[in-house]
Amino acid sequence: MDLKGFDHPGRPTADGTLPAGARSVKVMIAGGFGTGKTTMVRSVSDIKPLTTEETLTQASADVDNLIGVADKQETTVSLDFGKIGINEQLVLYLFGTPGQERFWFLWNGLFKGALGAVVLVDTRRLDSSFRAIEEMERQNVPFVIALNVFPDSKEHPIDEIRDALDISPHTPVVACDARDRASSRDVLIALIRHLKERSAVALESR
16 A cells, blocks of 8 residues: 555554554544444454443433443443554554543544544434534544444435535445454545545645
């Protein structure tokens, strides 16, 4: 993969140093409450991920919308962190955001330095990810939409999803299973391709 346009410092080797020419990229994994952010970080990370999950209690029942995620037992209260090497030249540092509205104040700090983002969407609850999409656009962070497949999810044409989310036709929309490492990795590769295409367009317009 050609890494032209990525100017961030690179991937650590076994001894913690960075090989010449290597690059690393900070990527956000965002989305609404219960869309699968922690699951994706866990499934795809090359290292044991850092998570800040706490058990959901009855006290949060009136605060967190559990419609569609009634079986959810834990929730991220700060961030999830993982790392994946895409190839010998590129490593992605993954930062999963908390989905609940009461933790959104943490987002500004988490997004600092991010080159791109994945917005996970549960098609049963599209509105749960509106806030994440708005934040990407407000902070001018390029992103891809990943439609996480749940057992009772219905299939919808991509154009319908795009219209419902009110996103640009240039924003990639891909289906995924956040539990599956290969599927999650494909989403991250789609994001890298999107970033490369944006970089190429920007260079041509100069």
